[in-house]
Amino acid sequence: MEFKTFVFYFLSAVMLLAALRVITVRNPVHAALFLVLTFFSAGGIWLLLQAEFLAVVLVLVYVGAVMVLFLFVVMMLDINLDRLRERFWSYLPVGALVGVLLLVEMVMVLGGSYFGLDEMPTPAPVDASYSNTRELGLVLYTDYVYAFELAALVLLVAMVAAVTLTLRKRKGVRYLDPAAQVSVRAKDRIEVLKMPAEKE
Amino acid sequence: MESMLQPVAELFGPAWPVVWTLLKIVAIIAPLMLAVAYLTLAERKVIGYMQVRIGPNRVGPAGLLQPIADGLKLMFKEVIVPSGASKGLYILGPILALAPALAAWAVIPFDDGFVLANINAGLLFLLAIMSVEVYGVLIAGWASNSKYPFLGAMRASAQMVSYEVSMGFALICVLLIAGSLNLTDIVNSQGSGRFADMGLGFLSWNWLPLLPMFVVYVISGIAETNRAPFDVVEGEAEVVAGHMVEYSGMAFALFFLGEYANMILVSMLTALLFLGGWLSPVGFLPDGFHWLVLKTAFFLFLFLWARATFPRFRYDHIMRLGWKVFIPITLTWVFVVAVWMMSPLSIWR
Numbered sequence: 001m002e003f004k005t006f007v008f009y010f011l012s013a014v015m016l017l018a019a020l021r022v023i024t025v026r027n028p029v030h031a032a033l034f035l036v037l038t039f040f041s042a043g044g045i046w047l048l049l050q051a052e053f054l055a056v057v058l059v060l061v062y063v064g065a066v067m068v069l070f071l072f073v074v075m076m077l078d079i080n081l082d083r084l085r086e087r088f089w090s091y092l093p094v095g096a097l098v099g100v101l102l103l104v105e106m107v108m109v110l111g112g113s114y115f116g117l118d119e120m121p122t123p124a125p126v127d128a129s130y131s132n133t134r135e136l137g138l139v140l141y142t143d144y145v146y147a148f149e150l151a152a153l154v155l156l157v158a159m160v161a162a163v164t165l166t167l168r169k170r171k172g173v174r175y176l177d178p179a180a181q182v183s184v185r186a187k188d189r190i191e192v193l194k195m196p197a198e199k200e
Numbered sequence: 201m202e203s204m205l206q207p208v209a210e211l212f213g214p215a216w217p218v219v220w221t222l223l224k225i226v227a228i229i230a231p232l233m234l235a236v237a238y239l240t241l242a243e244r245k246v247i248g249y250m251q252v253r254i255g256p257n258r259v260g261p262a263g264l265l266q267p268i269a270d271g272l273k274l275m276f277k278e279v280i281v282p283s284g285a286s287k288g289l290y291i292l293g294p295i296l297a298l299a300p301a302l303a304a305w306a307v308i309p310f311d312d313g314f315v316l317a318n319i320n321a322g323l324l325f326l327l328a329i330m331s332v333e334v335y336g337v338l339i340a341g342w343a344s345n346s347k348y349p350f351l352g353a354m355r356a357s358a359q360m361v362s363y364e365v366s367m368g369f370a371l372i373c374v375l376l377i378a379g380s381l382n383l384t385d386i387v388n389s390q391g392s393g394r395f396a397d398m399g400l401g402f403l404s405w406n407w408l409p410l411l412p413m414f415v416v417y418v419i420s421g422i423a424e425t426n427r428a429p430f431d432v433v434e435g436e437a438e439v440v441a442g443h444m445v446e447y448s449g450m451a452f453a454l455f456f457l458g459e460y461a462n463m464i465l466v467s468m469l470t471a472l473l474f475l476g477g478w479l480s481p482v483g484f485l486p487d488g489f490h491w492l493v494l495k496t497a498f499f500l501f502l503f504l505w506a507r508a509t510f511p512r513f514r515y516d517h518i519m520r521l522g523w524k525v526f527i528p529i530t531l532t533w534v535f536v537v538a539v540w541m542m543s544p545l546s547i548w549r
Binding site for chain 2: 027029030033036052053056057059060063064065068069071072075076131132133178
């Protein structure tokens with residue numbers, strides 16, 4: 001077995017196990033950490049495909065930022081496992097439906113006659129100077145620039161919306177203005193008075 | 201070098217690349233650990249003299265064996281696991297605090313061509329690794345099942361995520377100028393320009409055209425490594441020692457190793473990205489590894505100097521500085537540098 005194949009199967013095994021643990025483990029914090037492991041292994045598999053930019057960005061964005069904030073919230077939850085499992089049976093039909101739908105879609109994509117392995121040509125091997133980052137950048141800012149800008153705009157709108165929804169203006173709040181604090185001078189606060197000395 | 205090693209390579213057969221890489225890793229990690237040990241001594245000495253004290257001077261000549269004694273002491277202490285702790289994660293925390301700080305050294309070039317993995321996306325790799333660093337603190341804080349570590353972990357995650365953004369934007373300016381994500385290329389691109397031709401290389405390094413980014417990067421670097429005056433994560437006056445409260449012995453030492461290895465990493469990165477790495481500041485002196493060491497040592501001294509000088513920031517001030525001051529500045533500068541490069545006034549052609 002080639003070393004690369006071994007690495008692929010190793011990473012895939014870790015990823016599948018971790019993904020399975022995400023949904024089977026009881027503690028939500030452990031589940032979130034297993035999800036981190038899943039992302040990490042997925043990044044490794046992308047590296048094997050010479051998609052180093054995507055792999056690094058997956059780790060940077062999902063592991064480094066999204067999951068940190070996710071953990072931030074999950075850690076603060078007061079988790080009552082019994083209450084969580086109470087409604088398990090009532091949610092099961094909806095969950096099962098979504099699961100079956102996903103399975104059907106995956107079978108159609110992976111095993112079907114449109115996107116199956118047999119239909120796809122083997123990608124040409126690239127030389128050492130090939131930079132995945134550069135190629136992606138070129139395509140992203142030329143051919144797909146409108147789609148890219150549109151996605152950026154949608155994200156911006158979502159950001160503004162999130163801020164507006166949570167922003168509450170309260171009246172009578174007292175807070176310090178750091179700029180005013182820094183620019184304060186002694187004569188703004190202290191008045192030095194000249195008084196004639198009083199003699200007895 | 202390669203031909204000299206030929207007989208050894210034949211001895212190991214197909215396992216040779218692995219053995220050779222492992223040897224190189226040891227050659228990087230061993231001096232690094234020694235540097236970490238003596239950085240702790242340097243810190244105590246420097247801060248001691250700044251506060252008109254002498255600092256440690258009892259163990260060995262002039263206190264030179266102090267870090268060794270400290271290490272040995274910690275090694276022989278028991279690692280206590282609190283009864284309410286999540287055991288697996290409790291052990292994993294300190295390991296995850298140290299591992300990324302070591303993994304990042306894989307792409308750091310020490311001289312032209314002296315690098316463990318000369319990958320194209322070196323800078324991206326560094327950003328990704330540094331963003332993983334927060335997990336050690338986060339996991340340790342939660343797994344301890346105690347209030348102070350938990351508060352420390354909360355602060356850590358918010359602070360490190362915030363300063364990563366401004367750090368990332370500062371790096372974007374650097375890679376815009378260098379036109380490459382490879383660290384060796386970034387250093388070499390600083391070696392040319394009008395001033396470098398006049399023999400004044402230090403004026404053509406990135407720190408001058410990117411002065412605001414340089415300042416933002418250094419300050420963000422201090423915040424990212426949770427060092428004073430941004431050390432609210434362990435702030436002993438408020439949360440005792442944050443995520444480290446419940447740890448003892450070697451598990452506690454791992455946090456320390458990670459923190460100091462990170463300091464050295466950030467200092468060396470600043471030297472590589474903004475101060476020309478191994479390039480000589482003036483034309484008549486040869487380039488070399490010693491310049492990188494000198495520049496790194498300067499930034500390490502800056503870390504210690506800042507700790508001895510500034511009082512700790514209040515938490516809301518840290519957040520304000522990160523989000524309301526640094527991010528607007530860096531965003532504007534990314535734009536300014538991009539326009540500057542495209543304009544006829546560009547100095548990077």
